[in-house]
Structure formats: structure tokens, C-alpha cells
Amino acid sequence: MSLLLHDARVITGEPVDIDRGWVHLADGVVRGMGAGDAPPAVIAAAAEVVDAREMAGPGALVTPGLVDIHTHGGGGSAFDDPDAATAVDRILAVHAAHGVTRLVASLVSAAPLDLEHTISALSAAARPGLLGIHLEGPCLDVDHRGAHARWALRSPESLDVKRLTAAGRLVQITIAPELPGALDLIRAFVAAGVRVAVGHTAADAAKTREAIAAGASLLTHAFNAVPPLHHRAPGPVGVALADEAMTLELIADGTHVDPSLFAWLFRAAPGRIALVSDAMAAAGSPDGDYRLGDLAVTVSGGIARLRGTDTIAGSTLTLDRAVRGVVDAGVPLLDAVAAATRVPARAIGRDDLGLLQPECRGDAVLWSVGLEPVAVWRDGIRLS
Known part of the structure; x- marks a missing residue:
């Protein structure tokens, strides 16, 4: 499974806040993230592409699970x-x-x-x-x-x-x-x-x-x-x-x-x-x-x-x-x-969780501007 979330404010879990960015999840882990538009190679590799603003509305936010x-x-x-x-x-x-x-x-x-x-x-x-x-x-x-x-x-x-x-x-x-x-x-x-x-x-x-x-x-x-x-x-x-x-x-x-x-x-x-x-x-x-x-x-x-x-x-x-x-x-x-x-x-000793960083587990939440969860993924698989 390969998922690209884009056009969202992205909080990676470290003290980093990307005002408008993207996150790529594949094979259960985070493969990459960045500011602006995703590179063409990432778009081509994604089996599913989710426009965060389209799904969650203006002010869409992506965080770690x-x-x-x-x-x-x-x-x-x-x-x-x-x-x-x-x-x-x-x-x-x-x-x-x-x-x-x-x-x-x-x-x-x-x-x-x-x-x-x-x-x-x-x-x-x-x-x-x-x-x-x-x-x-x-x-x-x-x-x-x-x-x-x-x-x-x-x-x-x-x-x-x-x-x-x-x-x-x-x-x-x-x-x-x-x-x-x-x-x-x-x-x-x-x-x-x-x-x-x-x-x-x-x-x-x-x-x-x-x-x-x-x-x-x-x-x-x-x-x-x-x-x-x-x-x-x-x-x-x-x-x-x-x-x-x-x-x-x-x-x-x-x-x-x-x-x-x-x-x-x-x-x-x-x-x-x-x-x-x-x-x-x-x-x-x-x-x-x-x-x-x-x-x-x-x-x-x-x-x-x-x-x-x-x-x-x-x-x-x-x-x-x-x-x-x-x-x-x-x-x-x-x-x-x-x-x-x-x-x-x-x-509890899990440095692979709680971060949207390469090779961490592919867990993510898409939120509305009111901080209501709109969609949730674990290991890149949608849960809700």
C-alpha cells in the first residue's frame, strides 16, 4: 500500500511545522515528507493520492498517529x-x-x-x-x-x-x-x-x-x-x-x-x-x-x-x-x-512511533481546522 497525503499543514512530531506540505506512506512506514508539492516520482509511486483540503476542508492538518x-x-x-x-x-x-x-x-x-x-x-x-x-x-x-x-x-x-x-x-x-x-x-x-x-x-x-x-x-x-x-x-x-x-x-x-x-x-x-x-x-x-x-x-x-x-x-x-x-x-x-x-x-521506548519521519511507522491522522479527526491511518492502512 502506498499513500500520498498532500496540501495540508504537516506536523512531523519533532518541533517542525510545514505550513503546506505532503507525506508519503508506503510498506507500512513513512517514506518521505516535505513542503509544497510532492515530487513527480512520489506522485507516480502512490497507489492512492489524498487531497487533504478536499477531504478535511481549509486548514487541514496532518499529524502522526x-x-x-x-x-x-x-x-x-x-x-x-x-x-x-x-x-x-x-x-x-x-x-x-x-x-x-x-x-x-x-x-x-x-x-x-x-x-x-x-x-x-x-x-x-x-x-x-x-x-x-x-x-x-x-x-x-x-x-x-x-x-x-x-x-x-x-x-x-x-x-x-x-x-x-x-x-x-x-x-x-x-x-x-x-x-x-x-x-x-x-x-x-x-x-x-x-x-x-x-x-x-x-x-x-x-x-x-x-x-x-x-x-x-x-x-x-x-x-x-x-x-x-x-x-x-x-x-x-x-x-x-x-x-x-x-x-x-x-x-x-x-x-x-x-x-x-x-x-x-x-x-x-x-x-x-x-x-x-x-x-x-x-x-x-x-x-x-x-x-x-x-x-x-x-x-x-x-x-x-x-x-x-x-x-x-x-x-x-x-x-x-x-x-x-x-x-x-x-x-x-x-x-x-x-x-x-x-x-x-x-x-515506553518506541522511537519509531509518534513521528512523521522517514522509516517511522506509517501512522497518520488528518484533522479538520477544529481539530476533529477526519481520517486515520495505521501502517499506511486507513482505519476510520
Whole structure:
């Protein structure tokens, strides 16, 4: 398959913005891009030529495909559903309609054997858009557990890193670093090639720094399920903002974090904010009753909460809405796009994603001037 997108503003994912340009995708990768009209040889080689302005209207924009590294579900399905293949297909399709070409399957806390089984099932249901699995737990602080079942929490000593990584493609795990044995567990996962995030934690600044020294490189949904930022106790957020090694997740739905903080956060940690959805099964679905792991969730007005409580239980956010939200809050468009593409991809070690550069994966989104996805391609193949 060979596709030429032309006559669009092109954001390559690096700090490059082509006012009017073209992108050529072939054999699953980016073959070239440039300003102005595409060279005759590229036009001749393309099996399909898409006039971006004709399809998306004036102000048409082309960006890399969006990358969501924290997603629990969508379309009424969750990644821990019994029928893994059906769940994966449905969730990928829902998020692809919103510009997401690659995502990581996040699992809430559960018994280690159950997690092994789910990792194995998801790995067996592998799809091109599924990058791997993120364990959001079970080694979390009980008082910062959020929408994780108390009974499912475990001590770091109870996890077998070799068994979990052997079960399938585990790419990330969230750990509360103050738990006994947590620093050794962080070192073991990092040694196994798994990215470690600090989150759902009571850790102070000193313990957060110890976690980073042990290899932690992400902060799970900044400001949520961690001690608040305080001028004498900066905690995980303050430490992560100050440390260039850390990428901070942001759920930009206006519920998890007030929009007035979006632009400040981007300025405080330039190039290190990763937009994530933290979407649960209700993303792309109506309000109603759902489940997150073993816990009952009620969604009202698009906000998911544990039934009968004020505890937020994931979100119904999609990543295109997150991009629009941060742009509306004053974040420059190039920074917003990078936060949904290049930054999360690099946070999990995928330098071939989130960029429209030669030999990177051929993932692209065509947007209208209002930042609504019009068409989406993964590996050069149209998804929506």
C-alpha cells in the first residue's frame, strides 16, 4: 500500500511545522515528507493520492498517529474482559475513531495469577495497534488506591517479575515506591525492560527521588492519587517536574486536573507531558453502569465514579478531546500534538512511533481546522 497525503499543514512530531506540505506512506512506514508539492516520482509511486483540503476542508492538518499509553477500555469493553480478542478489537476501533493508532492496555490491580492470565490472553490476541500491557498495580498504597479494589493490593515481595514478564508483552507498571521492597522491585522490572511509573502512592519527595534513582521514569496521572504539591513538601509531582528523566501523564478531561493548570504544566516540564486517556469501558459509550476490574462504576455526565462515592474511576476521555482541551487552555499546538504522539511513544521506548519521519511507522491522522479527526491511518492502512 502506498499513500500520498498532500496540501495540508504537516506536523512531523519533532518541533517542525510545514505550513503546506505532503507525506508519503508506503510498506507500512513513512517514506518521505516535505513542503509544497510532492515530487513527480512520489506522485507516480502512490497507489492512492489524498487531497487533504478536499477531504478535511481549509486548514487541514496532518499529524502522526496518536499514542495512548494508559487505556483501560472503551466501547463498553475492558481489557480484562473474558473474551480478550473481542475486547481488544472493540477498544482499538473506538479509540482509532478518535485518532489513536497505538495504545497500551492498562489493567487495574488483581491477584498476580489473574494478572498473568490476562497478560497472556491479551498477548495471544495481539493486534498491530496494541503496544503491550501496563499493570496499574497491584503494589499501590491503600490510602491512594483510587478505583482499585482494596483486596487486590499486594506487597512488592509477592510479585514474580520473571513470571509476569514471561506471560506476555509487559511494557509498564505503576508502583508505590514507599512500600517495603518496592525499590528492589523497581530495579528488577527496569532490568527486565519494563518502564516503571510512580503512582497511587503516599511517597514524599525523598522516596520519589529514590524511585527515580532505581529506574522509575514516569508519573502515573499527575496530581491524582498522590500527595498534593506543597511548597515545603513537593512530593512526587514536584520531584517529577524538576527531574528531566521523568515523563508526567496528564488526563486532560477537566475533571482529573483543572484546565487552568494545563498550560502551566506544559511550561514547567517542556517535552515531558504525555497526554493519556485513562479511559475505561464507558469511553465512546453512553452514561450508565459499568465495571472497572471488580468494582462497580457509574458514569454520569461523562464522569466515571465508583458507584455511590465521589471517587473518580478512570475517565471517558478520548485522546483527540485531550488535544483540543489543552490547546483551548493555551498550550501551543505543536506541544499538544507532541504530548499525544512523540512524548508517550518515547516514554515506553518506541522511537519509531509518534513521528512523521522517514522509516517511522506509517501512522497518520488528518484533522479538520477544529481539530476533529477526519481520517486515520495505521501502517499506511486507513482505519476510520
